[in-house]
Amino acid sequence: MTDPFYITTPIYYVNSHPHIGHAYTTIVTDVLTRFHKLFGDDAYFLTGTDEHGQKIVESASKAGVDPQEFVDRISQEFLEMWPHLHIEFDQFIRTTDAEHKICVQQILQKIYDQDEIYLKEYEGLYCVGCERFLDESELENGNCQDHQIRPEFYQEKNYFFRMSAYQDWLLEELKNNESWIYPGRYRNELIQFLKAPLQDLCISRPKKRLTWGIDLPFDGNFVTYVWFDALLNYVSALGWPEGEKYFKYWPHVHHTIGKDILKTHGIYWPCMLKAAGLPVFKKIVVHGHWVVGGSKMSKSLGNVVDPLSMKDQLGVDALRYYLIRDMSFGEDSNFTEDLAITRYNGDLANNFGNLLNRSISMSRNNFEGCVPPLGEVGDLEKDIQNLFSKGVEVCREYILCFQPHLTLEHIARLSSQVNKYIDRCKPWNLAKQPEDRERLGTILYTALDMARILVGLLAPVMPEKMNEARKSLGLGTEAIPYEKLIPGGLTAGTKLMEPTPLFPKIKVSSKKNNVAKDQLPEKLKSRETAMYEEWLTFDDFKKLELKVGHIRSCRKIEKSKKLLCSEVDLGEGRMRSIVSGAAEFYTPAEMKDRRVIVVANLKPVKLMGEVSEGMILFSDENGKLVLIEAPEGVKAGVIVR
Ligand code: MSP
Numbered sequence: 001m002t003d004p005f006y007i008t009t010p011i012y013y014v015n016s017h018p019h020i021g022h023a024y025t026t027i028v029t030d031v032l033t034r035f036h037k038l039f040g041d042d043a044y045f046l047t048g049t050d051e052h053g054q055k056i057v058e059s060a061s062k063a064g065v066d067p068q069e070f071v072d073r074i075s076q077e078f079l080e081m082w083p084h085l086h087i088e089f090d091q092f093i094r095t096t097d098a099e100h101k102i103c104v105q106q107i108l109q110k111i112y113d114q115d116e117i118y119l120k121e122y123e124g125l126y127c128v129g130c131e132r133f134l135d136e137s138e139l140e141n142g143n144c145q146d147h148q149i150r151p152e153f154y155q156e157k158n159y160f161f162r163m164s165a166y167q168d169w170l171l172e173e174l175k176n177n178e179s180w181i182y183p184g185r186y187r188n189e190l191i192q193f194l195k196a197p198l199q200d201l202c203i204s205r206p207k208k209r210l211t212w213g214i215d216l217p218f219d220g221n222f223v224t225y226v227w228f229d230a231l232l233n234y235v236s237a238l239g240w241p242e243g244e245k246y247f248k249y250w251p252h253v254h255h256t257i258g259k260d261i262l263k264t265h266g267i268y269w270p271c272m273l274k275a276a277g278l279p280v281f282k283k284i285v286v287h288g289h290w291v292v293g294g295s296k297m298s299k300s301l302g303n304v305v306d307p308l309s310m311k312d313q314l315g316v317d318a319l320r321y322y323l324i325r326d327m328s329f330g331e332d333s334n335f336t337e338d339l340a341i342t343r344y345n346g347d348l349a350n351n352f353g354n355l356l357n358r359s360i361s362m363s364r365n366n367f368e369g370c371v372p373p374l375g376e377v378g379d380l381e382k383d384i385q386n387l388f389s390k391g392v393e394v395c396r397e398y399i400l401c402f403q404p405h406l407t408l409e410h411i412a413r414l415s416s417q418v419n420k421y422i423d424r425c426k427p428w429n430l431a432k433q434p435e436d437r438e439r440l441g442t443i444l445y446t447a448l449d450m451a452r453i454l455v456g457l458l459a460p461v462m463p464e465k466m467n468e469a470r471k472s473l474g475l476g477t478e479a480i481p482y483e484k485l486i487p488g489g490l491t492a493g494t495k496l497m498e499p500t501p502l503f504p505k506i507k508v509s510s511k512k513n514n515v516a517k518d519q520l521p522e523k524l525k526s527r528e529t530a531m532y533e534e535w536l537t538f539d540d541f542k543k544l545e546l547k548v549g550h551i552r553s554c555r556k557i558e559k560s561k562k563l564l565c566s567e568v569d570l571g572e573g574r575m576r577s578i579v580s581g582a583a584e585f586y587t588p589a590e591m592k593d594r595r596v597i598v599v600a601n602l603k604p605v606k607l608m609g610e611v612s613e614g615m616i617l618f619s620d621e622n623g624k625l626v627l628i629e630a631p632e633g634v635k636a637g638v639i640v641r
Contacts, residue, residue, distance in 0.1 A: 021290050039396060103235065166270075187266075314341070354633075366437075367441065370492075427443045550569040561584070577610065596616050597630060
């Protein structure tokens with residue numbers, strides 16, 4: 001019996017409507033929960049809304065309604081949005097819930113009674129966007145770095161929590177517990193932060209300035225600071241101190257957060273828990289930001305993406321797939337419609353969708369609409385079965401260590417292996433010879449059986465589409481249990497449905513997402529202009545000829561440590577010789593047979609005596625080169641744009 005698994009999202013501020021960034025956190029948490037449920041764990045998923053504080057009051061006043069009416073409306077929007085994105089949470093908490101308020105007051109009173117809260121006169125710079133006081137070091141030209149707004153100066157009496165007393169304890173915990181914060185670099189960030197003296201935390205707001213909050217139980221002239229109130233949602237939701245759910249799930253809590261709220265979760269929260277006498281969380285998992293047009297999505301920059309805006313074109317499940325697959329967990333990622341469509345066409349339409357369609361169609365056409373019997377199994381079948389037996393375990397491991405993007409990458413690799421197996425066995429030729437019927441059945445059974453396993457693995461990410469896929473495979477609507485995700489689980493003779501393509505190919509329109517500079521919102525424009533000294537127009541870009549190239553062979557250039565020379569097929573009926581500086585990262589054998597992106601119309605040059613007729617593209621992260629590969633199945637010579 002495994003441990004329960006409790007996972008939370010941040011509770012979202014209701015001052016703005018849900019956007020793709022909020023959607024990502026909630027989808028990734030949903031995917032992790034669904035995978036844990038698939039593995040048989042008792043998983044519990046909490047999300048909700050953060051409804052107090054100054055910025056909510058400001059937004060309500062702009063909307064001309066009272067705060068309660070305002071928060072009711074926007075909280076409802078979040079609540080209603082999630083099912084549209086196929087998110088299935090177990091509980092939705094609001095910080096205006098009566099039970100939550102009681103919990104916050106009980107914990108405040110407990111800490112106050114321990115003499116860990118005191119009153120003092122304070123002055124400082126407050127950012128309404130962050131809803132916290134900022135240090136000088138967090139300012140950029142006097143502005144908050146995240147919100148690009150000037151913080152307000154406040155001088156007032158407030159209550160403080162003696163957080164500084166926990167500095168040494170917290171530093172030790174962080175140093176001793178390597179897996180506490182994931183990915184590790186965020187733990188390092190916190191350790192670094194704790195090298196400077198930790199200040200006590202201001203936990204109140206005077207009512208003369210703000211009344212929209214939870215009253216301090218020991219002084220009716222103040223309300224609770226919004227972060228002190230909000231963080232406690234994770235325990236109040238479980239019915240602390242006596243709730244059954246609290247005892248069951250609290251020891252197993254994992255918080256999913258974006259990197260913008262690392263400090264509040266990694267510093268304030270453990271100190272609060274320690275002071276209140278509660279066990280600290282098991283793990284914080286931190287993801288990066290979706291970036292649009294070079295900046296983090298935000299209302300003030302005017303670059304927010306509505307999660308439902310791509311629903312019609314891509315479908316919800318494919319959007320979920322793109323978000324999970326294209327964000328290396330912990331790092332930032334660029335959001336564009338074209339990237340989403342390229343991923344869709346590559347992984348879903350050409351790879352997995354094609355596998356499902358062709359294996360079902362060929363089986364239906366040749367075996368009276370049913371799953372064929374498995375005949376004698378050869379080495380090719382054994383290899384692929386082994387690959388899948390191990391592959392399912394690999395996918396599980398990636399989920400358990402919070403790398404869902406790698407799970408999807410692995411699934412795509414497994415799927416393309418089955419497609420390669422089919423291409424190699426050419427069942428369409430065997431179908432013409434009656435004496436090859438048994439072999440034909442074995443190949444098609446194997447392809448269908450592996451597709452079934454892929455359907456099971458993809459269900460937590462694309463629940464609705466995989467439900468349709470199960471129906472096409474004659475498996476009914478129930479999810480496939482994890483223990484059945486092993487080769488051989490398909491029953492010969494099962495009726496197959498006529499397949500309708502699950503992921504019909506989408507045409508990429510490169511115009512749509514490439515917003516021209518003069519169409520950018522003002523604030524973005526100035527940032528972007530600062531980023532690049534000289535912009536290219538679309539006509540400049542069109543001058544570049546990017547093509548898919550197939551590296552047929554590759555060798556080291558003897559006189560150089562860095563250079564490789566590749567023979568690249570660009571579909572021109574001759575090979576191009578292209579030199580690249582990647583010898584420290586790739587051996588010639590690793591370069592061979594890759595399908596890459598080539599700048600085809602660069603003027604030829606001579607490098608170390610070798611003519612180079614183009615350029616192979618790599619990503620360059622601090623000097624580490626990684627080949628940029630073309631989507632699966634795209635032919636040499638195809639134009640990239
Ligand atoms: N209310 C606080 C959290 C309190 S939790 C006790 C808050 N709310 S928020 O509405 O601003 O949501 C912030 C979270 O939304 C981020 O931590 C992240 O999970 C998600 N995202 C917001 N913008 C994002 C991107 N551009 N990209 C990815 N996720 C981002 O902070």
